[in-house]
Amino acid sequence: MPLILTLVFVLREGQVLLGLKKRGFGQGLWNGFGGKVNLADGETIIQGAVRELQEESGLIGNNLEKVAILNFQFEKDMGKYTDLEIHVFKTSTFEGEIIESEEMLPKWYNISDIPYKEMWPDDAIWYPVMFAGKLFTADIKFSDEKTMISHKITEVLSFE
Numbered sequence: 001m002p003l004i005l006t007l008v009f010v011l012r013e014g015q016v017l018l019g020l021k022k023r024g025f026g027q028g029l030w031n032g033f034g035g036k037v038n039l040a041d042g043e044t045i046i047q048g049a050v051r052e053l054q055e056e057s058g059l060i061g062n063n064l065e066k067v068a069i070l071n072f073q074f075e076k077d078m079g080k081y082t083d084l085e086i087h088v089f090k091t092s093t094f095e096g097e098i099i100e101s102e103e104m105l106p107k108w109y110n111i112s113d114i115p116y117k118e119m120w121p122d123d124a125i126w127y128p129v130m131f132a133g134k135l136f137t138a139d140i141k142f143s144d145e146k147t148m149i150s151h152k153i154t155e156v157l158s159f160e
């Protein structure tokens with residue numbers, strides 16, 4: 001069974017809110033906001049996405065839209081992170097004030113100026129597909145935490 005995670009992107013005119021991960025998996029990299037879904041407690045994926053966004057950025061996201069499911073495999077044994085299923089959402093409607101959390105330092109970036117060199121290597125592959133408004137699944141393999149060895153993106157019509 002893969003580990004189920006979320007990733008949320010908050011958008012405003014021509015910009016996306018990213019967070020610099022301050023601890024844990026992906027430390028030192030810019031990313032969307034998200035984390036593990038508490039399935040054992042009965043939390044749904046969308047509930048997990050809303051909760052993690054608020055915990056990590058201070059924002060309450062409304063009308064989250066699912067844009068992708070990313071399936072990751074690491075050849076190296078990464079413990080619980082070896083097989084990941086990441087549910088990616090976007091929203092342009094949100095409430096609250098942005099805060100720096102223990103886990104993330106938030107910052108708005110122009111979509112034309114995303115800091116891909118300071119992000120997971122897969123991001124440069126699929127962010128443009130997301131920003132083009134497509135829905136998709138992706139199968140991505142890493143040999144270790146730094147080296148992506150294959151990727152395949154498949155557009156879908158919906159996630160029903």
Ligand SMILES: COc1nc(N)nc2c1ncn2[C@H]1C[C@H](O)[C@@H](COP(=O)(O)OP(=O)(O)OP(=O)(O)O)O1
Pocket residue numbers: 005006007024025026031032033034035036052072084086120122123
């Ligand atoms: C491998 O490539 C990845 N690319 C991208 N863009 N994002 C990734 C990748 N692998 C994981 N992620 C995302 C998915 C989640 O949003 C976070 C990891 O979440 P974390 O392990 O920090 O989960 P939490 O529940 O917040 O962790 P704590 O137990 O520390 O609260 O990275």
